[in-house]
Amino acid sequence: MNKSLGVLLLFYLSVFCLHAEDGSRLWLRFQAVNAENLPGITSINGNPASMAVQEFQTAWTEISGKSLPVTSKLTDKTLVIGTAKNKNVRSFGLNAELDKVGREGYLIKTIQRRNQTVTLVVSESENGLLYGIFHLLRLVQTGQLTEQVDIAEKPLYDIRMLNHWDNLNGTVERGYAGYSIWKWDELPNHISPQYREYGRANASVGINGTVLNNVNATPQILTTEYLEKVKMIADELRPYHIKVYLSINFSSPAELGGLENSDPFNDDVQKWWRGKVNEIYRLIPDFGGFLVKANSEGLPGPQDYGRTHADGANMLADALNPHGGIVMWRAFVYHPTNEDRAKQACQEFMPLDGKFRDNVIVQVKNGPIDFQPREPFSPLFGAMKHTALMPELQITQEYLGFSNHLVFLATQWKEFFESDTYCNGKNSTVAKTTDGTIFSHSLSAIAGVANIGQDANWCGHHFAQANWYAFGRLAWNHELTADEIAEEWLRMTFTQQNDFIVPMTQMMLDSWKTAVNYMMPLGLHHIFAWDHHYGPEPWCDIPGARPDWLPKYYHNADEKGIGFDRTTNGSDAVLQYHPPLKDHFNDIGTCPENLLLWFHHVPWNHTMKNGRTLWNELCYRYDTGVQQVREFQKTWDKAESYIDGERFRHVQSRLKIQSRDAVWWKDACLLYFQTYSGKPIPYDIERPVHELNDLKKIKLDLRHHN
Ligand code: GCV
Numbered sequence: 001m002n003k004s005l006g007v008l009l010l011f012y013l014s015v016f017c018l019h020a021e022d023g024s025r026l027w028l029r030f031q032a033v034n035a036e037n038l039p040g041i042t043s044i045n046g047n048p049a050s051m052a053v054q055e056f057q058t059a060w061t062e063i064s065g066k067s068l069p070v071t072s073k074l075t076d077k078t079l080v081i082g083t084a085k086n087k088n089v090r091s092f093g094l095n096a097e098l099d100k101v102g103r104e105g106y107l108i109k110t111i112q113r114r115n116q117t118v119t120l121v122v123s124e125s126e127n128g129l130l131y132g133i134f135h136l137l138r139l140v141q142t143g144q145l146t147e148q149v150d151i152a153e154k155p156l157y158d159i160r161m162l163n164h165w166d167n168l169n170g171t172v173e174r175g176y177a178g179y180s181i182w183k184w185d186e187l188p189n190h191i192s193p194q195y196r197e198y199g200r201a202n203a204s205v206g207i208n209g210t211v212l213n214n215v216n217a218t219p220q221i222l223t224t225e226y227l228e229k230v231k232m233i234a235d236e237l238r239p240y241h242i243k244v245y246l247s248i249n250f251s252s253p254a255e256l257g258g259l260e261n262s263d264p265f266n267d268d269v270q271k272w273w274r275g276k277v278n279e280i281y282r283l284i285p286d287f288g289g290f291l292v293k294a295n296s297e298g299l300p301g302p303q304d305y306g307r308t309h310a311d312g313a314n315m316l317a318d319a320l321n322p323h324g325g326i327v328m329w330r331a332f333v334y335h336p337t338n339e340d341r342a343k344q345a346c347q348e349f350m351p352l353d354g355k356f357r358d359n360v361i362v363q364v365k366n367g368p369i370d371f372q373p374r375e376p377f378s379p380l381f382g383a384m385k386h387t388a389l390m391p392e393l394q395i396t397q398e399y400l401g402f403s404n405h406l407v408f409l410a411t412q413w414k415e416f417f418e419s420d421t422y423c424n425g426k427n428s429t430v431a432k433t434t435d436g437t438i439f440s441h442s443l444s445a446i447a448g449v450a451n452i453g454q455d456a457n458w459c460g461h462h463f464a465q466a467n468w469y470a471f472g473r474l475a476w477n478h479e480l481t482a483d484e485i486a487e488e489w490l491r492m493t494f495t496q497q498n499d500f501i502v503p504m505t506q507m508m509l510d511s512w513k514t515a516v517n518y519m520m521p522l523g524l525h526h527i528f529a530w531d532h533h534y535g536p537e538p539w540c541d542i543p544g545a546r547p548d549w550l551p552k553y554y555h556n557a558d559e560k561g562i563g564f565d566r567t568t569n570g571s572d573a574v575l576q577y578h579p580p581l582k583d584h585f586n587d588i589g590t591c592p593e594n595l596l597l598w599f600h601h602v603p604w605n606h607t608m609k610n611g612r613t614l615w616n617e618l619c620y621r622y623d624t625g626v627q628q629v630r631e632f633q634k635t636w637d638k639a640e641s642y643i644d645g646e647r648f649r650h651v652q653s654r655l656k657i658q659s660r661d662a663v664w665w666k667d668a669c670l671l672y673f674q675t676y677s678g679k680p681i682p683y684d685i686e687r688p689v690h691e692l693n694d695l696k697k698i699k700l701d702l703r704h705h706n
Helices: 005-020 052-062 095-101 126-141 194-204 224-240 268-281 310-325 342-354 410-418 429-434 461-474 482-493 498-519 552-555 581-585 593-600 614-637 645-677 692-698
Strands: 043-046 077-085 106-113 116-123 150-153 159-163 209-212 244-249 287-292 326-330 360-365 390-395 447-451
Touching: 043 052, 052 116, 052 126, 077 126, 095 106, 095 116, 095 150, 095 498, 106 126, 106 268, 116 126, 126 150, 126 194, 126 482, 159 461, 194 461, 224 268, 268 287, 268 310, 287 310, 287 552, 310 326, 310 342, 310 360, 310 482, 326 410, 360 447, 390 429, 410 429, 410 461, 461 482, 461 645, 482 498, 498 614, 498 645, 581 593, 614 645, 645 692
Parallel strands: 043 077, 077 116, 159 209, 159 447, 209 244, 244 287, 287 326, 326 360, 360 390, 390 447
Antiparallel strands: 106 116, 106 150
């Protein structure tokens, strides 16, 4: 082969590789952008070492094939990327506006001055500049850039972080996209290039922190050997302004340090933590802090020594405080007592309100049980007034079909953010109780349990990337609509063509309610198969198992009806909510029907608002879920001509699984509950295609679902 032919081949190969549509480029697909969408910019004024400048250059080059000259002077069509230290930025007198957007906020402006048009991306910090640049690029990618831009953005939560449930042996708890991206066995000597890509993707949606390891933490993470590995990851993420945090095991002083116990009141224990924290900060000067799961699901904690959660959290907070570190203490606690599981977090944490240090924030799952397909918000939101609380959302789909089902979670999270706690009168939404609007604390934060693994497309399902994206966008601004986020993600990830965008946006918006319909409509919850949380097993009964780990505890189906009575006649969980919400939930007539069986044990013949009986409505809901997934299949198949074959076929095959699973859920739940209701399945809906006895024999081989 002659030399020029070889070069040509290499060129085609590299172009081909660049365009392999395996989803690895996420939403950062600048090669696909039409150069006509680029703004009228001919030079950049900014520090070439700034990540914001570099990211803009990378994107510009990918779109246009050329990079922009960097100038020190302002000329017509210059893009200024700078903090208030930049003298050109100062000349625009933006201090008051910059003050309003805070340290991580930014301004994007087109300004006409002396016959020159300049575009400014300015912030008080390098982080803000990077977020501003990704905003500008998003406008370019989605074709929304107008000639005149005037944008001021400020994040609504200060700390916006991912929680990885990644184990040190490379597995991921409830992770459905392959092994962990943290390659502990290769670190610290070999640094995977994926760490930078991860940092970049997160920065592009404003995420600024990450907890690297599982909340079910082993003491090993705090050994010097592992801390040196953590340092290498922190070094890779720092250029993208992402701080590293660690989950810790409360027994580390005894287990690692050889101390007699890990009692937070023991001076030696306190000293051990101080020493360990100092060691961490010597390696990682901007280390973020600790996430702690204590006295929960068998993990150790301060209660082992008769101390409270506050005692444990404060001891760690005192060790971290001199370095500016924080403690995120989880409120995910429940014990095998006779008390309703949904009430237990409030019972344990309310007496501690106001007893935590200022650098502690209590991390609370969105609902009172555990990331169920639909839950009411946790009553801790709005109840703990003197303690900073941070929501914990689950991006990974532990209870929503793993990475097999297309479920866009922004709709679920929006319902959560907008739920009214009434803690301070009407319109005291969960969002306002946590973002500093109603209660002012020194910390405001939000966490999402990551859905990232080593799969080429990062998340297992191409559409699961949308949940990572949506988490970041909502953590930055929970006021964005699910609609806006879906559309923007689709445009950046697939194509600009409206004939694709419009039906796909609708499919994404419908997808969460669809999954709730075919899995657990009307407030049903936790009727999953033993252990794996994928398929249905409402009949599951394991002799000797904890009652609150069995579906029957939650659905309570009997000849009279179905549902968990949490009213004042039942477990009284309604009383943990503020009036008038507690009265709304308590009264079967005013309880929202989508939470009916969460709060009430309802007779099969109960008349629903649409006139159907409860039994018939349950049947229709399951059937609607199945029919909706079939519609998704049709919608997707019609999209074939708009996108690449690789991603098209991948999603198509996942939708087939989802469709079969929806029928499995419907048949399993209706045939089983029918053994109690004794009523026919309405004749106009699809008939079951399975036998209940066959469904009961299914033992899922999880290897096919991970
Ligand atoms: C990390 C549920 C999950 C567990 C998880 C736990 C938690 O119980 O099934 O896998 O453990 O929640 O959030 O701590």
